[in-house]
Amino acid sequence: MPRGYAIKDTKKPTDFEVIEFELKKPGDHDVDVAIECCGVCGSDHHTITGGWGPLSGPCIPGHEIIGTVTQVGKSVKDPKIKVGARVGVGAQVDSCGECANCKNESEQYCVGNKEGTKGMVDTYNSTHHDGTAAQGGYSTHIRTQEQFVFAIPDEIESTDAASMLCAGLTVYSPLLRNGVKKGTRVGVVGLGGLGHYAVLWAKAMGADVTVISHSPRKAEDAKKLGASEFISTKEKPDWASEFGREKPLDIIISTASSNAVDIPAFLSSLSVHGRLIFVGMPEDEFKSLRSQQFAGNGALLGGSHIGSKVEALSMLDLAAKEKIKPWIEVLPMKDCGKAIQRLADGDVRYRFVLTQDLEDHKKAAEKA
Amino acid sequence: MPRGYAIKDTKKPTDFEVIEFELKKPGDHDVDVAIECCGVCGSDHHTITGGWGPLSGPCIPGHEIIGTVTQVGKSVKDPKIKVGARVGVGAQVDSCGECANCKNESEQYCVGNKEGTKGMVDTYNSTHHDGTAAQGGYSTHIRTQEQFVFAIPDEIESTDAASMLCAGLTVYSPLLRNGVKKGTRVGVVGLGGLGHYAVLWAKAMGADVTVISHSPRKAEDAKKLGASEFISTKEKPDWASEFGREKPLDIIISTASSNAVDIPAFLSSLSVHGRLIFVGMPEDEFKSLRSQQFAGNGALLGGSHIGSKVEALSMLDLAAKEKIKPWIEVLPMKDCGKAIQRLADGDVRYRFVLTQDLEDHKKAAEKA
Numbered sequence: 087m088p089r090g091y092a093i094k095d096t097k098k099p100t101d102f103e104v105i106e107f108e109l110k111k112p113g114d115h116d117v118d119v120a121i122e123c124c125g126v127c128g129s130d131h132h133t134i135t136g137g138w139g140p141l142s143g144p145c146i147p148g149h150e151i152i153g154t155v156t157q158v159g160k161s162v163k164d165p166k167i168k169v170g171a172r173v174g175v176g177a178q179v180d181s182c183g184e185c186a187n188c189k190n191e192s193e194q195y196c197v198g199n200k201e202g203t204k205g206m207v208d209t210y211n212s213t214h215h216d217g218t219a220a221q222g223g224y225s226t227h228i229r230t231q232e233q234f235v236f237a238i239p240d241e242i243e244s245t246d247a248a249s250m251l252c253a254g255l256t257v258y259s260p261l262l263r264n265g266v267k268k269g270t271r272v273g274v275v276g277l278g279g280l281g282h283y284a285v286l287w288a289k290a291m292g293a294d295v296t297v298i299s300h301s302p303r304k305a306e307d308a309k310k311l312g313a314s315e316f317i318s319t320k321e322k323p324d325w326a327s328e329f330g331r332e333k334p335l336d337i338i339i340s341t342a343s344s345n346a347v348d349i350p351a352f353l354s355s356l357s358v359h360g361r362l363i364f365v366g367m368p369e370d371e372f373k374s375l376r377s378q379q380f381a382g383n384g385a386l387l388g389g390s391h392i393g394s395k396v397e398a399l400s401m402l403d404l405a406a407k408e409k410i411k412p413w414i415e416v417l418p419m420k421d422c423g424k425a426i427q428r429l430a431d432g433d434v435r436y437r438f439v440l441t442q443d444l445e446d447h448k449k450a451a452e453k454a
Numbered sequence: 455m456p457r458g459y460a461i462k463d464t465k466k467p468t469d470f471e472v473i474e475f476e477l478k479k480p481g482d483h484d485v486d487v488a489i490e491c492c493g494v495c496g497s498d499h500h501t502i503t504g505g506w507g508p509l510s511g512p513c514i515p516g517h518e519i520i521g522t523v524t525q526v527g528k529s530v531k532d533p534k535i536k537v538g539a540r541v542g543v544g545a546q547v548d549s550c551g552e553c554a555n556c557k558n559e560s561e562q563y564c565v566g567n568k569e570g571t572k573g574m575v576d577t578y579n580s581t582h583h584d585g586t587a588a589q590g591g592y593s594t595h596i597r598t599q600e601q602f603v604f605a606i607p608d609e610i611e612s613t614d615a616a617s618m619l620c621a622g623l624t625v626y627s628p629l630l631r632n633g634v635k636k637g638t639r640v641g642v643v644g645l646g647g648l649g650h651y652a653v654l655w656a657k658a659m660g661a662d663v664t665v666i667s668h669s670p671r672k673a674e675d676a677k678k679l680g681a682s683e684f685i686s687t688k689e690k691p692d693w694a695s696e697f698g699r700e701k702p703l704d705i706i707i708s709t710a711s712s713n714a715v716d717i718p719a720f721l722s723s724l725s726v727h728g729r730l731i732f733v734g735m736p737e738d739e740f741k742s743l744r745s746q747q748f749a750g751n752g753a754l755l756g757g758s759h760i761g762s763k764v765e766a767l768s769m770l771d772l773a774a775k776e777k778i779k780p781w782i783e784v785l786p787m788k789d790c791g792k793a794i795q796r797l798a799d800g801d802v803r804y805r806f807v808l809t810q811d812l813e814d815h816k817k818a819a820e821k822a
Binding site: 187190192195197198260263330331345358359361364366367368370371372374375376377378379380381382383384385386387388389390391 | 555558560563565566628631698699713726727729732734735736738739740742743744745746747748749750751752753754755756757758759
């Protein structure tokens with residue numbers, strides 16, 4: 087029976103306990119995966135601490151999953167998704183497949199089918215269409231609808247590929263959808279798991295990247311990752327008006343997970359109709375925001391939610407071709423509590439990846 | 455000497471007093487206009503009541519101006535802007551002419567020249583580059599840089615054209631810039647001066663228009679103006695989730711001048727990456743806004759500021775070709791205090807236009 091590291095009490099978000107759990111019932115479009123490794127995402131922390139709301143039951147987090155296919159439903163058609171193949175699963179494991187968004191390569195924005203019986207299923211702290219609790223990747227196995235299973239190019243190591251599937255995709259999708267290309271001026275707020283990917287991808291897409299951070303601590307890392315400029319808002323509080331006047335940014339990706347950031351300043355640093363896209367999900371409300379702050383340059387503030395399969399495959403292609411390596415720290419899966427604590431403390435540059443230790447992954451994969 | 459109806463005390467915003475004032479010094483690119491009529495804009499009310507901040511001196515409001523050219527500077531090149539021609543002036547009377555935005559047909563987003571000596575000049579409660587106080591259109595004359603003077607097509611009556619120059623242009627620009635075309639699903643929040651133009655233009659551009667209003671009072675007007683659907687949020691509080699799921703809007707133009715409106719609901723009624731554009735400028739802050747509300751559909755919230763000359767001319771062309779008539783009520787200019795009071799009371803469908811009564815306009819125009 088599948089096993090995983092679970093949190094039962096949001097007041098004790100580092101007290102993981104190994105539990106057995108059931109996979110969803112096997113469907114014709116489902117893919118079974120023996121998990122090799124899994125990234126540790128800020129969402130895991132928000133969820134198991136109750137910051138985004140209560141848990142629906144014991145919760146095994148993790149939605150940056152790499153593993154080996156051990157079984158496929160009879161209707162799975164993608165030739166790359168076959169028994170023995172290395173694949174990934176991100177932050178979504180199902181959608182209705184029927185709504186306009188699902189049919190339009192925007193399954194991450196699924197609004198559910200007409201009957202109201204099927205909709206978006208998150209990878210954990212969620213419920214599959216068949217009623218089974220969805221559990222994440224700090225575990226031995228996952229069973230997922232094929233649309234949410236991505237073949238991993240041989241060029242990318244498993245531990246590198248893992249965190250691309252949420253952190254990477256979450257910033258890749260808005261960069262792509264907002265037309266980032268050679269010469270686009272991209273700002274990245276916050277250099278963490280998501281932010282460091284935003285710099286890597288934007289740079290690979292030909293953009294000119296500025297990292298905007300509270301303190302100057304990460305200036306050197308920003309440059310190493312490919313940023314051409316680094317702004318410490320503490321040291322240069324008037325940066326935004328200078329940018330707005332002299333070298334406006336076309337798009338800012340904000341990965342900040344707190345609303346302590348100065349949104350009006352970000353807006354004023356943008357070009358005409360420039361965009362500030364939030365991919366971080368602060369638990370509190372926006373502060374001191376007025377419509378007047380959008381009028382000076384016709385700026386837009388928006389959100390984005392992970393990415394589609396088409397975008398995931400495009401991102402993995404780019405990573406393989408450009409040999410893009412995330413900055414990660416690898417730990418055994420039993421250290422998930424430590425990883426969550428260090429994540430909460432901001433002690434990670436820039437992503438933890440947990441490797442399987444509840445079973446011998448090679449044997450599990452070979453058995454398939 | 456030019457004369458106009460001025461407010462001196464924001465506590466007495468209907469106590470207009472006729473004052474004499476000076477025009478800016480004549481420049482080679484300037485156009486002198488004898489004013490025939492002028493619309494009454496919500497901005498006039500916000501300004502003379504101090505809602506947007508203190509007055510810089512006695513203030514003659516009005517920035518929906520139609521008149522006759524009486525003099526042109528020697529460098530004015532537009533053959534349509536000549537002595538005797540009928541022209542309009544909107545909410546902006548100058549810009550630096552040197553920044554990237556000015557050079558890119560976005561002079562309404564002027565960021566000022568490098569030396570910091572020239573920038574955006576609003577039509578009133580503002581200061582010309584030469585230091586003269588800028589005064590608006592509840593007056594006999596205005597002198598303006600040619601970029602901000604628009605030839606009025608013969609097909610449009612002066613009193614109809616007036617309110618197009620701020621109310622009309624302010625909603626036309628974001629409709630155009632956000633790609634509204636045949637079949638686009640457009641929502642219009644608030645049916646007032648701006649909102650009724652948004653319905654007229656969007657309909658003329660081929661869009662399918664839904665008017666969203668608090669009460670059901672204006673349902674019949676909305677249909678007459680061209681809307682195919684009318685939502686009273688009081689009578690149908692759950693409209694937004696139904697729209698989001700079944701018939702999402704592609705763009706919403708919010709003309710609401712209060713932030714009592716339910717922004718999260720508007721966002722949830724949009725299509726993937728749909729846009730909520732604020733053209734109303736509430737005096738208070740946005741309420742209860744969180745980044746999570748943008749994630750479900752990757753929605754964008756933005757602002758817009760009047761429109762460029764290119765857009766003004768395109769709007770006037772559309773109005774002439776499609777014979778679009780705004781709904782206005784004409785009053786003599788001396789009734790400006792009454793108009794401001796009735797505007798504050800919401801007693802206008804949908805725009806007041808004041809006609810010249812401080813001098814004989816025909817004679818003033820003929821003298822030219």
